[in-house]
Amino acid sequence: MNIPATPFPLVPYKLGLYPVVDSLQWVEKLLAVGVKTLQLRIKDLPDEQVEPAIVAAIKLGRDYQARLFINDYWKLAVKHQAYGIHLGQEDLDTADLLAIHQAGLRLGVSTHDDAELARAISVRPSYIALGHIFPTQTKAMPSAPQGLEELAHHIRQLNGHYPTVAIGGISLDRVPAVMACGVGSVAVVSAITLAADWQAATRQLMQLCPYQDDQDAQR
Numbered sequence: 001m002n003i004p005a006t007p008f009p010l011v012p013y014k015l016g017l018y019p020v021v022d023s024l025q026w027v028e029k030l031l032a033v034g035v036k037t038l039q040l041r042i043k044d045l046p047d048e049q050v051e052p053a054i055v056a057a058i059k060l061g062r063d064y065q066a067r068l069f070i071n072d073y074w075k076l077a078v079k080h081q082a083y084g085i086h087l088g089q090e091d092l093d094t095a096d097l098l099a100i101h102q103a104g105l106r107l108g109v110s111t112h113d114d115a116e117l118a119r120a121i122s123v124r125p126s127y128i129a130l131g132h133i134f135p136t137q138t139k140a141m142p143s144a145p146q147g148l149e150e151l152a153h154h155i156r157q158l159n160g161h162y163p164t165v166a167i168g169g170i171s172l173d174r175v176p177a178v179m180a181c182g183v184g185s186v187a188v189v190s191a192i193t194l195a196a197d198w199q200a201a202t203r204q205l206m207q208l209c210p211y212q213d214d215q216d217a218q219r
């Protein structure tokens, strides 16, 4: 892992509701209802198959002045100047962090435990994701869910130095308890994509998890 000499660019400390979706159509629908932070997470396709969706999503994100993170496909995100990239711990082994940093992209990093948190901090990313908090059907997870106590413990450890995002099994009714742990943002997949009324769910989630336009995370 090649660690840049300076931190990755800042993002707002409270990124607000952060939907994670697997298609350009979802990106477009969520931007249209006012989502300001989101991620395009397409898994395991060749670069040439995902490139058109990534290019179009980045343009939409710019048009709506939103923060669109690209999951995994860091080379395409750099090539097309995305707002940011999200990487997991395994992705950190292979991604060129210097190239991402030099291109000025924001970086979010996943963490599951104390060791992964320490590794993420060593990279000085733009935000740190913590999870999975609750059991999830969306992604096969090798470890047990962290739960709210562990989430609160990790947030205390970070001591306000990084924007934080909680992810994993977070349903609408669980958001208040997650926010009460002091997290800046809540990332959701199924709470939106499997909701009976996704627009109503998104609006309620945005209200519970407000975005605040500042960059006051102090490292």
Ligand SMILES: Cc1ncc(COP(=O)(O)OP(=O)(O)O)c(N)n1
Pocket: 020, 039, 041, 071, 072, 086, 087, 088, 089, 091, 108, 110, 129, 130, 131, 139, 165, 167, 187
């Ligand atoms: C906001 C956010 N947090 C965590 C993840 C998970 O990333 P990763 O561990 O790399 O797993 P995949 O999403 O790539 O399957 C995420 N995507 N977003």
Ligand SMILES: Cc1ncsc1CCOP(=O)(O)O
Pocket: 020, 131, 132, 135, 136, 137, 138, 139, 167, 168, 169, 170, 187, 188, 189, 190, 191
């Ligand atoms: C991508 C990812 N990373 C950790 S949990 C997860 C899936 C979250 O999906 P859901 O909000 O449906 O539990």
Ligand SMILES: [Mg+2]
Pocket: 071, 072, 086, 087, 088, 091
């Ligand atoms: Mg990944």
